Amino acid sequence: MKSWIRGGFACALALLAVPAVLTAQQQENPTLKGGISETGLRRVVIAVPLFSAPADSGARALALEVTRTLRNDLEASGYFSVVPPKHYRLIPASAAGAEPPFHEWQGVGAESLVQGSVHLDGDRFRVEGKLFDPAGRQMIMGRRYRGTQDLGRQIAHRMADEVVLHYTGRRGMAQSKIAFVARVGQAKEVYLMDYDGRQVRRLTANGSLNLSPAWSPDGERIAITSYRNELPALFLLDKQGNLKKIRLPNSALNISPDWSPDGETLAYSASRRGNADIYLLNVDSLRTRRLTSHRAIECCASWSPTGRELAFTSDRGGSPQIYVMDAEGANVRRLTYQGSRNDSAAWSPQGEYIAYVSRVGGSFHVHRLDLATRKVTQLTFGRSNNESPSWSPDGRHLVFASDRTGGYDIYRIPAGGGEPVRLTRTEGASAPAWSR
Amino acid sequence: MIPPRIERLILVVSLLCAVSMLPACAPKYQPVSEPADSVPTTSSHDPSDMDSGDADQLEEITEPWGEPPAIDEEDMPVTVLQARATEFNELQVLGDIFFPFDRNDLTEESRGRLAAHGRWLRAHAEFGLFIEGHCDERDTDEYNLALGDRRANAARDYLILLGIDSTRLQTISYGEERPVDTGHNESAWSKNRRGHFVVQVLEGNANLGG
Numbered sequence: 001m002k003s004w005i006r007g008g009f010a011c012a013l014a015l016l017a018v019p020a021v022l023t024a025q026q027q028e029n030p031t032l033k034g035g036i037s038e039t040g041l042r043r044v045v046i047a048v049p050l051f052s053a054p055a056d057s058g059a060r061a062l063a064l065e066v067t068r069t070l071r072n073d074l075e076a077s078g079y080f081s082v083v084p085p086k087h088y089r090l091i092p093a094s095a096a097g098a099e100p101p102f103h104e105w106q107g108v109g110a111e112s113l114v115q116g117s118v119h120l121d122g123d124r125f126r127v128e129g130k131l132f133d134p135a136g137r138q139m140i141m142g143r144r145y146r147g148t149q150d151l152g153r154q155i156a157h158r159m160a161d162e163v164v165l166h167y168t169g170r171r172g173m174a175q176s177k178i179a180f181v182a183r184v185g186q187a188k189e190v191y192l193m194d195y196d197g198r199q200v201r202r203l204t205a206n207g208s209l210n211l212s213p214a215w216s217p218d219g220e221r222i223a224i225t226s227y228r229n230e231l232p233a234l235f236l237l238d239k240q241g242n243l244k245k246i247r248l249p250n251s252a253l254n255i256s257p258d259w260s261p262d263g264e265t266l267a268y269s270a271s272r273r274g275n276a277d278i279y280l281l282n283v284d285s286l287r288t289r290r291l292t293s294h295r296a297i298e299c300c301a302s303w304s305p306t307g308r309e310l311a312f313t314s315d316r317g318g319s320p321q322i323y324v325m326d327a328e329g330a331n332v333r334r335l336t337y338q339g340s341r342n343d344s345a346a347w348s349p350q351g352e353y354i355a356y357v358s359r360v361g362g363s364f365h366v367h368r369l370d371l372a373t374r375k376v377t378q379l380t381f382g383r384s385n386n387e388s389p390s391w392s393p394d395g396r397h398l399v400f401a402s403d404r405t406g407g408y409d410i411y412r413i414p415a416g417g418g419e420p421v422r423l424t425r426t427e428g429a430s431a432p433a434w435s436r
Numbered sequence: 437m438i439p440p441r442i443e444r445l446i447l448v449v450s451l452l453c454a455v456s457m458l459p460a461c462a463p464k465y466q467p468v469s470e471p472a473d474s475v476p477t478t479s480s481h482d483p484s485d486m487d488s489g490d491a492d493q494l495e496e497i498t499e500p501w502g503e504p505p506a507i508d509e510e511d512m513p514v515t516v517l518q519a520r521a522t523e524f525n526e527l528q529v530l531g532d533i534f535f536p537f538d539r540n541d542l543t544e545e546s547r548g549r550l551a552a553h554g555r556w557l558r559a560h561a562e563f564g565l566f567i568e569g570h571c572d573e574r575d576t577d578e579y580n581l582a583l584g585d586r587r588a589n590a591a592r593d594y595l596i597l598l599g600i601d602s603t604r605l606q607t608i609s610y611g612e613e614r615p616v617d618t619g620h621n622e623s624a625w626s627k628n629r630r631g632h633f634v635v636q637v638l639e640g641n642a643n644l645g646g
Binding site for chain 1: 582638
């Protein structure tokens, strides 16, 4: 071969190989950046074969539940694309102590692999999971969990979050919970469910109106407004189901609690003779402080993750709009200028966005405001009413209440926009609050 | 001019890189027809003695959020006055007043009705009022709680203006939570934007057998 043809051929191949090198690197270390990205966020292809179990029906049912939950969690996170199980059922499960057949897993496109097993352990079960990198032919990490059979989903959620943490450096949402309110006859009670809508359990049972749950940052308590003692007052709900009233100076109306990021202060709205304003309550000392004193309605505060500012609703301009002020109540600035009515602000966990609802064509729709660019993005569409957005802990998803089927239910949507996923089927669920 | 040795190196490296890229090009899915639920069986051999990785720590999983305590209901004895109050409310002797959308203004009709309520209160000194403020469904739940509170207080302030003692008048907002008409049109909404008056026995009179 003439030297210049050889040279040209070599150079051409080298140029072609450059993207190949990059892709190969991505395969070995498919670490992903977090944050909302409407385009270009490539999902890692992951395989989750059925967890193995000894020939005992209890363990096998648990293995099935753990596997399916883990697959759903990884797919729902938005970071992974789970290889459809039918494509790898022929790959043999590796014997205990042996390496998985990495080459076969690569053959079905898996860039990542989770293999696990379930064993009886006395009156409980032990679940073991291992995360593998088929291209690197190595195990990345292993985890073992023990619990009763009813906790299979929780174990899978824990594993999913570990995998997400490894790839993104951020906590996943699989273990997070959503508190919400559901109609029970004439009353409204507070409920809790997993992030995926499963394992619904009731938290209040006082037969009155229980509204607007708000999580403490440590997840130990939920603040609510309850009519349990006749007038709407603030209560704290704990994990044992105890409801404790907070003694506040204005007794007529105390609503829309929101917990500061350091867990020490509750912002809420109280009314003095018909004028609702934002107040702060120190949860330990029970001292209160008034932040706004405008004649207009001020309510529905949402703390920024820095704890230095609050977004809130005020109709001082003639209609409800979103404003921001600092934590002393000074420096009030209006944020929303599009749409006739804007309400229900929710500050994103990383601080870059505010989700809220805006009136579009006769009903409310969830919107996202980018605080840096002031760009507004509409997230829900159609003729339904959509209210109370709340962010996932990793800031990549929102839950909200929508009456698109006639009655209200809770839905989840990627914060970048997309198809909402229905989480409840009550036709009477509202006010979702995602744990932090 | 590229030296021949380097040239060969580039060729080899390029080929290797191109080859390593191949698996990502088109994942080769094998169609299978196995049943959905076959769980691979393991022996009861404990895999925990596998080396490598940090599988040493065993995490206990628990589920903390428990069931709420049961509802605690007390039966309260009813006095004669309380029975009368209940009857007044069932007969709706004090009618509702209505508000325009998103406002707590008192129309002339509302003021006339409130004046009548004032006269009733003067004639029934043992009783007070719980003034409820309600809204239609259209704004958010929480905003409507605040608006309902404004409406209740608008009615209260006017009654005080008419000379009724403020200690006889309590307010409560129900926002959009207690509509009288669950329709989704102005006919329903206009019925829901209301102030509602509940007769109650005044604190000091609660125990009077009368």
